[in-house]
Amino acid sequence: xxxxxxxxxxxxxQAVWQALEVLADPEIPVVSLRELGIxxxxxxxxxxxxxxxxxxxxxxxxxxxxxxDVRALLQQQGWDAKVVTQLSxxxxxxxxxxxxxxxxxxYGIAPPQACADHADKHGGSSRVLRxxxxxxxxxxxxxxxxxxxxxxxxxxxxxTACKALYKCLDxxxxxxxxxxx
Amino acid sequence: MTTxxxxxxxxxxxxxxxxxxxxxxxxRNAEWCGHGPILEEDIAMANISLDLIGQARxxxxxxxxxxxxxxxxxxxxxxxxxxxxxNYTLLELPHSPPLxxxxxxxxxxxxxxxxxxxxxxxxxxxxxxLQQSRDSQLAAIAAKSLKEVRYHLRHARDWLIRxxxxxxxxxxxxxxxxxxxxxxxxxxxxxxxxxQAALSDGTGLxxxxxxxxxxxxxxxxxxxxxxxxxxxxxxxxxxxHGVHSEHLGFLLAEMQSLARAHPQxxx
Numbered sequence: 001x002x003x004x005x006x007x008x009x010x011x012x013x014q015a016v017w018q019a020l021e022v023l024a025d026p027e028i029p030v031v032s033l034r035e036l037g038i039x040x041x042x043x044x045x046x047x048x049x050x051x052x053x054x055x056x057x058x059x060x061x062x063x064x065x066x067x068x069d070v071r072a073l074l075q076q077q078g079w080d081a082k083v084v085t086q087l088s089x090x091x092x093x094x095x096x097x098x099x100x101x102x103x104x105x106x107y108g109i110a111p112p113q114a115c116a117d118h119a120d121k122h123g124g125s126s127r128v129l130r131x132x133x134x135x136x137x138x139x140x141x142x143x144x145x146x147x148x149x150x151x152x153x154x155x156x157x158x159x160t161a162c163k164a165l166y167k168c169l170d171x172x173x174x175x176x177x178x179x180x181x
Numbered sequence: 182m183t184t185x186x187x188x189x190x191x192x193x194x195x196x197x198x199x200x201x202x203x204x205x206x207x208x209r210n211a212e213w214c215g216h217g218p219i220l221e222e223d224i225a226m227a228n229i230s231l232d233l234i235g236q237a238r239x240x241x242x243x244x245x246x247x248x249x250x251x252x253x254x255x256x257x258x259x260x261x262x263x264x265x266x267x268n269y270t271l272l273e274l275p276h277s278p279p280l281x282x283x284x285x286x287x288x289x290x291x292x293x294x295x296x297x298x299x300x301x302x303x304x305x306x307x308x309x310x311l312q313q314s315r316d317s318q319l320a321a322i323a324a325k326s327l328k329e330v331r332y333h334l335r336h337a338r339d340w341l342i343r344x345x346x347x348x349x350x351x352x353x354x355x356x357x358x359x360x361x362x363x364x365x366x367x368x369x370x371x372x373x374x375x376x377q378a379a380l381s382d383g384t385g386l387x388x389x390x391x392x393x394x395x396x397x398x399x400x401x402x403x404x405x406x407x408x409x410x411x412x413x414x415x416x417x418x419x420x421x422h423g424v425h426s427e428h429l430g431f432l433l434a435e436m437q438s439l440a441r442a443h444p445q446x447x448x
Contacts, residue, residue, distance in 0.1 A: 055325070057231070057232060057235060057325075057329060058232055058235030058236045058238070058239055058322075058325050058326060058329060059230075059231035059232045059233070059234050059235025059236070059238070060231075060235065061231070087239070087318070087321035087322060087324075087325060088317070088320070088321035088324065089324070090321065090324040090325045090328065091325075092328075154221065155221035155224065155225060156225060156332060156335060156336045156339075157221070157224050157225040157227075157228040157229070157332075157336070158224065158228075159224075161228050161231055161232060165221065165224075179332065181328050
């Protein structure tokens with residue numbers, strides 16, 4: 001069930017799972033690791049308890065911190081568990097819970113559109129990528145502050161690997177957009 | 182999860198080839214960090230480098246695991262010398278027009294953009310194909326990398342068009358960078374022994390089969406940028422065979438010197 005948004009947690013491990021709920025993303029402290037889809041599951045193996053996490057961007061510097069946070073919390077609660085990093089299925093912003101998206105918006109970050117609605121969607125299936133002309137550009141990303149759809153991308157890349165830089169043409173506020181991944 | 186075909190493990194050489202490509206370009210592009218032509222591009226180059234170095238780390242970890250005997254990703258990145266690197270020559274060239282003496286010569290952003298464009302156009306296709314690799318670890322890395330390289334391609338393609346369809350100066354620089362770099366792409370299509378082996382055991386892919394689609398993608402953008410697609414004939418570079426240009430040594434010296442001066446350091 002690793003491909004779904006919410007991993008299934010066996011009843012006897014629910015307590016550990018609940019305890020991990022307090023852990024937030026180090027860069028975006030308003031959303032929990034579970035809500036972001038980084039915590040993928042807990043399992044009992046022959047060698048002990050394992051907590052499975054999945055990296056976001058390959059080079060995201062927060063991943064080391066996240067792994068340390070999970071390990072420290074488990075240790076502090078007295079659980080002898082290993083933290084396992086699993087690459088497949090690849091993390092996607094589609095796993096983000098609706099609650100997480102609301103929290104991002106309240107924090108001033110426009111939440112990601114669904115990957116399926118994304119402008120580059122045909123890149124996944126056909127070999128030759130074609131892009132819309134510059135002027136026709138991208139889909140409207142609503143401003144997290146005033147809700148206006150009159151926004152424009154100022155840079156494909158922003159303050160962290162996962163974000164692009166946008167500007168609202170109505171309220172004039174610059175804001176981050178969490179890119180679909 | 183159902184796996185119809187039996188699994189295989191990609192060879193160390195093949196993994197190092199993919200990893201070295203990502204690391205060397207990541208290191209090269211990171212030279213713009215703090216020196217970007219505008220703030221947004223400074224940030225973009227740092228982000229792209231971060232993705233590439235992250236991809237390299239995953240690939241080095243896979244290679245190190247296979248090599249055993251205490252091999253680590255750091256050893257592979259910091260303690261191999263020029264002839265052991267298997268990256269394309271294209272990726273180690275400085276950000277300067279041809280005949281510029283050193284990497285510290287005046288950097289030319291058109292060279293940076295054109296190289297990123299040519300490489301990310303290739304890697305979108307390579308990673309897409311490697312998602313079906315019989316090496317499941319490599320397939321997993323490919324699935325992640327594909328998502329990232331699509332943004333790199335979008336960025337480079339956008340700038341290529343802005344430069345080509347821009348001022349006289351920007352168009353001349355973009356055209357000159359294309360003329361300079363295009364011949365280096367020949368190295369993509371001639372298979373090395375480790376690529377042949379990866380193709381036959383199902384861990385890799387047939388690079389030559391991507392050439393027509395890659396060229397169509399390149400020509401489409403180049404035409405939109407009002408530029409001319411230059412010929413890619415001439416000397417076929419040999420970086421992936423370990424025979425590099427004079428530029429890789431300087432790049433590695435800068436990247437590796439700290440780790441070599443303090444081999445036991447903890448970060």
